[in-house]
Structure formats: C-alpha cells, structure tokens
Amino acid sequence: MSAPDKRAAALATFGLICVTAIWGSTFFLIKDLVERMAVADFLAVRFLIAAVAMGALFLRPLLRLSRREWMQGAALGAIYGVAQLLQTSGLKHTSASVSGFVTGMYVVFTPLLGTVLLRQRLPSVTWIAVLLSVGGLGLLALHGLSIGYGVWLTLASAALYGLHIVGLGAWARPGSAFALSTVQMLVIALICLLATLPHGPRLPPDTGAWMAVIYMAVAAGAGAMLVQTWAQAHLSPTRAAIVMTMEPVFAAGFAVTFGHDALTWRMVAGGALVLSAMYLVELVPRGGSAVQAESLHHEV
Numbered sequence: 001m002s003a004p005d006k007r008a009a010a011l012a013t014f015g016l017i018c019v020t021a022i023w024g025s026t027f028f029l030i031k032d033l034v035e036r037m038a039v040a041d042f043l044a045v046r047f048l049i050a051a052v053a054m055g056a057l058f059l060r061p062l063l064r065l066s067r068r069e070w071m072q073g074a075a076l077g078a079i080y081g082v083a084q085l086l087q088t089s090g091l092k093h094t095s096a097s098v099s100g101f102v103t104g105m106y107v108v109f110t111p112l113l114g115t116v117l118l119r120q121r122l123p124s125v126t127w128i129a130v131l132l133s134v135g136g137l138g139l140l141a142l143h144g145l146s147i148g149y150g151v152w153l154t155l156a157s158a159a160l161y162g163l164h165i166v167g168l169g170a171w172a173r174p175g176s177a178f179a180l181s182t183v184q185m186l187v188i189a190l191i192c193l194l195a196t197l198p199h200g201p202r203l204p205p206d207t208g209a210w211m212a213v214i215y216m217a218v219a220a221g222a223g224a225m226l227v228q229t230w231a232q233a234h235l236s237p238t239r240a241a242i243v244m245t246m247e248p249v250f251a252a253g254f255a256v257t258f259g260h261d262a263l264t265w266r267m268v269a270g271g272a273l274v275l276s277a278m279y280l281v282e283l284v285p286r287g288g289s290a291v292q293a294e295s296l297h298h299e300v
Contacts, residue, residue, distance in 0.1 A: 005234075008174075012231035016243045019224045019231075024250025026220050027096045028258075029212045034092045036209060040195035041202045043084055046213050048201070050221035051189035054182040061179035072171045073180045076164055077187025083160035084188065085195055086153045093150030096255075100248040102154040104137040109162030110241035117166055118237075126238055129277040133245040136273030139266045162241065168229060169237030177230040185225055245274050 033042050055062070065073070091099045107130055114120045172180060193201060204210045232240050249271045256263050 008234045012234040013239075013243055015227045015231045016235070016240060017246055019227050020244050020246040021250045022220050022224055023247045024252075025254045026216055027091075027100060027251045028255060029216065030088060030091060031096050033204075033209060033212055034088060036205055038196075038202065039085065039088045039092060040192060042204075042213065043088060044189070044192040044196050044201035045203060046217045046221055047081075047084075047185065047189040047192050049214065049217035050225070051182075051185045053218065054185050054222050054226070058178050058182045061176070062182050065176060065179050065183065069171075069176060069180060070183055072167075073183025074187050076167050076171070076180075077184035078191060079160050079164045079167065080184060081188040081191030083157040083164065085192065086160070087157035090150040090152075090154035090157065094148060094154065096251075098151060099154050100251050101137050102151055103158050103161070104245055104248055105134070105155065105158040106161040106165065107133045107137070107241045107245050109159045110165045111238040113162050113166045114169070114237045118170060120236075120238075122238060125280060126242075129242050129280045130238075132273050132277035132280065133242055136270045136275075136277065137245060137248055139270030139273065165232070165241050165244075166237045168232040169235070169240065172229050172233040174230065174233045177233050178226055181222075181225045181229040184229070185222060242277055245277065249274050 030042075087099070087103055090102070094102075111120075111122055111126065111130060115122065196202075204213050228240075235243070252267045252271065256267070
C-alpha cells in the first residue's frame with residue numbers, strides 16, 4: 001500500500017470512528033422519541049430533512065452520476081431504509097442495551113456476506129478480530145437476552161446493515177462518494193415516507209423532539225452517510241465493520257456521562273475488547289489473502 005493510500009485509509013478510519021460516536025449518541029434520544037412518535041413518522045421526518053439538505057448541496061454531482069451508479073445508490077438506499085425501519089421498530093420493543101448488541105452483530109454478518117458475495121478470502125486474524133468484537137459487544141450490552149419480537153427485528157436489521165456495508169465496499173468510489181450518498185438518502189426518505197401511508201408523516205410533538213430529530217437528520221443522517229460512503233471507498237467492508245463496533249462503546253459512554261447509567265466492569269472490559277479488535281484489524285499484514293481481499297474490494 002502506497003503512502004497516500006495509507007493516509008487515506010487512516011483518515012477513513014478516523015472518519016468512521018467519528019460516525020460511530022455520533023451514532024452512539026442517538027440511542028437514548030431515539031428510545032425517548034419512539035415513545036412519543038410512531039417509528040415511521042420519526043424516520044420519515046428525519047430522513048426527509050437529510051435528503052433535502054444533501055440534494056441541495058450535491059445537485060450537480062448527483063446529475064453527473066451514471067445510470068449504473070444511480071441503480072447502485074438506489075439499491076443501497078433501499079437496504080438501509082428497510083434496516084432503519086426494522087432496527088427502530090425493534091428498539092421500541094426491547095431495551096436499548098440489547099438493541100445495541102444485536103445491531104452490532106453486523107460485524108459478524110459483514111465478513112460472512114463478503115465471503116459469499118465477493119468471494120473474499122479473509123485472513124484468520126480478521127476472524128479473531130470479529131470474535132473479539134462480538135465478545136466486547138456482548139459484555140457491553142447483554143444483561144440477559146431473551147429472544148423476543150424486538151430482538152428478531154433488530155437481528156434482521158443487522159443482517160441488512162452488513163449487506164449495506166458490503167455493497168458500499170464494492171461500489172463506493174472517492175470521486176462519486178457524496179453523490180452516491182445523496183442517492184441513498186433520497187431512497188431512504190422515500191421508503192420511510194411510504195411506511196407512513198395512508199396518513200402520511202406526523203410531525204414531532206414539541207421543540208425538544210424537533211431538536212433531536214434535526215440533530216439526527218443532519219449529524220447522524222446526512223453527515224454520517226457522507227462520511228461512511230467516502231470512508232468505505234478506502235477501506236474493505238470487514239475492516240469498516242470492525243471499526244464501527246465502536247458504536248456501542250460510545251453509546252455506553254454517553255449513557256454514563258449524560259444519562260443515569262453507572263460505569264461498570266462490563267463497560268470497561270467490553271470497550272477494551274472492541275478496541276483490541278480495532279487495533280488487531282489495523283495491523284493485519286497486507287500479504288497473501290489480505291491483498292486478495294483488498295484487491296477485490298477496489299475492483300468490483
């Protein structure tokens with residue numbers, strides 16, 4: 001890997017860490033909002049705001065996309081939109097900690113789907129990192145897991161998030177990342193709007209709800225999608241998924257700092273395992289099967 005590629009990969013990793021920090025800050029906000037708003041209404045308003053903002057900012061790059069890129073962006077947006085509906089509906093029917101763990105299972109689905117769909121041969125150290133991440137996520141979030149309706153919905157969303165990560169790894173390119181993000185956001189907004197039929201989206205009930213929705217639309221929606229799409233033009237899907245396991249670590253940190261959760265040994269040990277997985281995957285040697293996996297990522 002050349003020096004510019006290494007710098008781009010490092011910047012992409014940092015960008016994804018920032019994205020996971022923003023996502024981690026939204027769990028307690030969403031849990032509160034879905035108690036006062038229908039899931040589809042909340043998501044429709046959130047992603048419609050994000051889509052309008054991104055459409056205005058990136059109209060010219062959007063018009064330069066090829067038909068194939070439009071189709072790819074639409075497919076990715078459809079996958080992500082359905083995943084959001086499933087995840088948020090699951091959060092309404094289960095605790096935030098269980099939701100965080102089950103959502104984080106995309107770190108397992110991503111390499112499995114990458115192996116099947118992209119025929120990637122991943123080095124064994126990557127699978128070790130995946131296992132460390134799963135163990136860390138379990139320590140962070142599991143306090144007795146019962147397989148209920150909400151858990152199954154969230155598990156389905158995790159599989160779709162894994163598929164989205166694999167798709168981004170295959171199709172994202174640095175030159176068209178922002179336009180591809182915009183197509184995705186337009187489709188996500190459309191899917192969430194369709195989910196509010198026949199009555200259409202109902203608006204947030206108060207100022208506090210509006211502020212939370214706008215934050216999640218701009219920062220956790222538009223901003224995160226832009227950064228993730230650009231970052232995955234420089235990282236393989238599995239590496240990106242493992243970096244994004246930082247999400248529940250940040251979620252736990254925000255819960256301790258701004259919520260009512262106490263710092264526990266599970267948070268410390270789980271966070272250490274997730275950080276170890278990130279460190280391990282960043283040290284994967286670029287030889288043999290790793291090179292093959294990376295070349296597939298850049299050539300598909």
